[in-house]
Amino acid sequence: MTITATLAGRGRISPSRARLAKYLRHATGVAVFILAWELAGRTGLISWLPAASTSLARVAQLAADPAFLADLASTLTAAAVGLPLAVLVAVPVGLLLGTVPVVEEMTRAIVEFLRPIPSVALIPLAMFFFQPEINAKVALIVYAASWPILINTLYGVRDVDPVATETLRSFGFGPGAVIWRVSLPSAAPFIFTGVRLAASITLILAISVEYVVGGAGGIGAFLIQASTGIGADAMVDVIATLVWAGLVGLVVNTLLLRAERRLFRWRHA
Amino acid sequence: TSGGGSNANGLEKTDLLIGQYPGADSAPLFIAIERGFFKEQGLNVKTEAIQAPQAVLPKLSNGSMDVVLGSYATILTIQSEGLEKFKYIADSYQGAAGAFGIMVRRDSPIKKVADLKGKKIGVNALKGLGVLTMNPHLKIAGLDPTPGKDIQYVEVPTTNWLTALQKGDVDAVWMTDPYVSEAKNKLGATMLVDTMSGPTESLPITGWAATEKWVAANPKTMGAFQRAMAKAQNIAATDRSAVTKILPTFTKIPAATAATINLGNYPTTLSAQRIQRVADLMVEYGFIKSKIDVAPMIVTSQG
Amino acid sequence: MLEIDNLTHVYGPGSPNEHRAIDGLKLSVAEGELLCIVGPSGCGKSTLLRSIAGLITPTGGEIRVEGKLVRQTPDNLAVVFQDYSRSLFPWMSVADNVALPLRRRDMDKRARREAAQEALESVGLLGAAEKYPFQLSGGMQQRVAIARALAYRPTLMLMDEPFGSVDAQTREDLEDLVLKVRGHHRMTIVLITHDIDESVYVGDRVVVLSKAPSHVVGDLRVDLPGPRDQITTREHPDFVRLRAEVGRLVRGVDVATPA
Amino acid sequence: MLEIDNLTHVYGPGSPNEHRAIDGLKLSVAEGELLCIVGPSGCGKSTLLRSIAGLITPTGGEIRVEGKLVRQTPDNLAVVFQDYSRSLFPWMSVADNVALPLRRRDMDKRARREAAQEALESVGLLGAAEKYPFQLSGGMQQRVAIARALAYRPTLMLMDEPFGSVDAQTREDLEDLVLKVRGHHRMTIVLITHDIDESVYVGDRVVVLSKAPSHVVGDLRVDLPGPRDQITTREHPDFVRLRAEVGRLVRGVDVATPA
Amino acid sequence: MIATLVRRLWLAPVLLACWELLARAQASPYLPAPTRIASWMYERWFSGPYVLTEEAVDNFVPSLVRVVGSWSVAVVAGVALGVAIGRMAWLSDYVDPLVEFGRAVPPPAMLPVFLVLFTMGTQVQVATIVFGVVWPILLNSIDGARNVDPLQLETAAVFGVPARLRLLRIILPSASPKIFAGLRLSVSLALILMVISELKGSTDGIGYLLSTASNNADMPGLWAGVVVLGVLGYALNSLFLMAERRVLTWHRGARRTA
């Protein structure tokens, strides 16, 4: 039923109107959330929760605060360096593990041992072995952001249609070509989901490292500062910073989705 | 950090990275920066906000950070675990009445310290100054302060001190000012006991530390740092308004609140004897396993 | 060119679902020959084809292509899969699908492109070169798969019911196309079909397989005079006789082996 | 039962890839009729079928099933898709694949199971009930798809080249099975085929479509005496005449409409 | 059997040996040798009357309860929401920005907010874990549900398969390989968030032990906690893979590489 409805929808409504309707729905969703938040804050339903209006006003203020913007830039730099590195590390490894089950089996124990180790616990180690600090930050980001890409690549590769693989093999292509020309493109959309997961993890990790270690700026260091405030004031600052983190994630994700739609046009069959 | 640059005083290095916790403890540091005391000594100081010295320990060890502000309790813990060898190069902050204490709600059934039996107390760190200064008071009231016995300590972020107290998530919170005043004014909370009184009166809180290696390698730089800090410390000790004015510039404490804040004291000399009190308390309450002699850790001004 | 000796394949050996698909199959195909294979549904034809292509390792027996034991896919081999729609790459345009295997040949980009165009034209799909597979009808997809194999110019071509989804007219055209290409480039072709007429019309030889576990129950040489022609050949008395014979063999198999 | 009026479908309207698949097609099918559709590859047969099933919304014209305009899938309709292997659910056993749609009927678990078994038996796949689709050959998968549609007992059954992947013998059996089921349960059946013989043998009527954009170019009533029989019917002079006529129409189309 | 075990576990001793050598060579307090960590662990946690000491039982058990309970909540919520969003374009339009927003908010920094919204203790811990863990499940479920083969859905539509069955028998199984990838990610993530949730406002748990060790500048203690986490993660993941193997047998078959 839903399927016929969407198919029909595609046929009749003009694309620009459909897009407008979509943005309207986006706006409605956000508005409802903000309204609920405002009510929860104003009515004192949840005490100490700063109302949406107060928090958002602070969010806007931060946009004009050069100190904050510098911190934001520093966090984004670390994240922007870390994400491509994580992709470069995790995708090949995932392809290898996905296509050669023996290797996967042999390394599973160590992979599964490493994955649940909180990066926060590794901060001292990274700080000691990687200098300057930005390197330690990036190393931790790569460590944490690699897992979702790795696992999604692994599962994506396993989901490749064997008939497609056999087709290429039958033309005499070697394993490398099969991976490059069939496994990778066929798993690409799913790998991309992993990358989108990783993108927010890079942000989260950059902030966490800064928050724990303090250090040379970044949103995390800004959070330390914010937490020296008192009561509701501190809360407003913390929430405003979190909202910024969320907004940045939203923007990054939108960009990634755009790229995804470009890359995988064939998927909208 | 490399030295370099013009170096009139023969300093080993002129660029310093200082770790500090943004609070009243580090007010003299910012006074020194603001008034150019470091510049006078040929030092170029950069600061970094940190949460606790443990987190930046690797940076101190590998030399990317020079000096850190740390609570005596923390530095002594690290010292006794053998992770790093520290020297104190300057004192910073010392307890005073009214600024540190256990806060309870207005309508709380807890009227005296003994009522805390079986209750949950919020603190900023499980092995921090709060617990260390509360323990003697609990002991006097006949309670066993060993964690898990008569008292449960719960780590609560400072941001949530007031909320946790008001919501009843914990029965009491150990606070420092300005939270103490804020809790009194906003929540009508009361101070059950001042933890900088009686057995813990005027206990040293925080001081400036550097690694033994650093001190050995940079004696002149250290001297310059000490001289600059001493000047600022003097101002803080004598001119309260200098402190309350500088506070809002590096913390989120509003100027109005800062003006009425209860402050600790800013000692102008490093005294092994005073700090030994902290070490002894730590041994007594199991913070560290064996007795530490503080005197060799003190490096007083040279050249 | 191709020798199959005592080939046996058992799916899931040892499991409760064990299935003996091929049992002691012997077959040899000469160079340049076009061999048609017919047999009941599920008898093991595709299994045989996959074994020749080195895509599955048979549980017993030997397959040799040009004298070499098949362990991996032999060189210069092309397959048109029965499951043609799944064997096309959905992320590539039709032209790219056809051109992809040509990367194994020493061809530059333009040459590949031209070869692909030519092959597409020969199956009547020139206009669809820039479309994606999902934009094509079933029969068109099947023709793309054929075009891909043809463009590759293999020495051994394996075709699994390659004309199953196209209309009668196109089917005849494609049959003639395969005959023409075979003549020009001296390919050896093994073609699986269910159409008995087709097997006789197209094949130099028709092999009939039994129900599973399958083995060869009939092996007929098709000696028809002159070049094949859709009208005259099909009217030729030899054609009618052979077709009846294959039909009998296929049916006979069914009667002889009870379900 | 089924009325199609002025049906038009354009893929990707307005885009540079715009493709007019069906153009002003008119057709009506009486209740209980078995209509065969033949037409060149890519002419729009599957598109027509999908439109009837309510899976695509045609860009123009109307389709009515039992008088009701088709917007969603009409009730009691079954489809055997051309891409049968993708239309089976790989995570269900063959029996479950067949039994799943029966949950719509007022049947308890046992009744569903029995109906599925019966349908599988009728297509000769009783032994494969507990296997998974990937363990079956192409022809077997196609028969599972047929069994699923048959077990469902629809009032309108749409079949898109349902016998394309099975051998000649099985094909004949399945043709007879469809005829039998139609007789017993008074289904209306629309069957797309490329086999002209089959269309005449099985159909009450044969409709020939033109190349894309397709419309009806021929509509023949098949009036063959007595119940159909694979041997006598195919020898009947009327059969031979009709088959020739359909053949002419299909070919004629090709000649009349230049590529 | 033995060969399988060797194949699965050979890397562990090799890496341990390398670690030991590296640790001895470095002699850095940040990287204690495995033997040192092991003896620490034995003393503190595994020398009790029934192997485990009181400290171990009192901290491991609550942690496990927390992680398993919260993970279950996250799975139910994530899969249900993910499938709904994946299948209903309009719903996805309403919530997409919120989901993408929420995903990028760092869970550790959310703690002060959770401490305001919920009661300290179990409530806050569950909220922290669920909030941190739900994203990979949600995103992968959306992805899986959105990309069900259209022909399979058309088949279901044609045969009038009722909505409930369509969900249970077609959409969920078809999306399950992707959903399971998300679940696998979430298992180890849940452990990480368990630790984070226990760092503040908690009086027991592995995270609490880690926090104490860090306060005490006790490096072997910190590493011991990390090792326990790794072992726990391996164990939970093995359980998970066992379950996955059951549910996805069809998938391995259908995606066999012959």
Ligand SMILES: Nc1ncnc2c1ncn2[C@@H]1O[C@H](COP(=O)(O)OP(=O)(O)OP(=O)(O)O)[C@@H](O)[C@H]1O
């Ligand atoms: N999704 C689509 N997008 C664009 N064009 C399409 C799409 N689906 C089909 N077409 C085009 O519509 C035409 C008719 O397709 P359809 O599948 O109906 O053909 P058909 O008659 O079933 O052919 P066949 O006998 O080969 O299966 C073809 O030319 C095809 O390229």
Ligand SMILES: Nc1ncnc2c1ncn2[C@@H]1O[C@H](COP(=O)(O)OP(=O)(O)OP(=O)(O)O)[C@@H](O)[C@H]1O
């Ligand atoms: N992966 C598999 N696992 C188990 N059994 C299989 C598998 N693949 C095929 N079979 C079985 O092997 C037998 C032969 O299959 P195959 O695909 O070779 O038949 P075929 O001759 O090509 O039939 P068709 O003409 O219907 O395509 C069938 O009975 C099938 O059920």
Ligand SMILES: [Mg+2]
């Ligand atoms: Mg086959």
Ligand SMILES: [Mg+2]
């Ligand atoms: Mg079609």
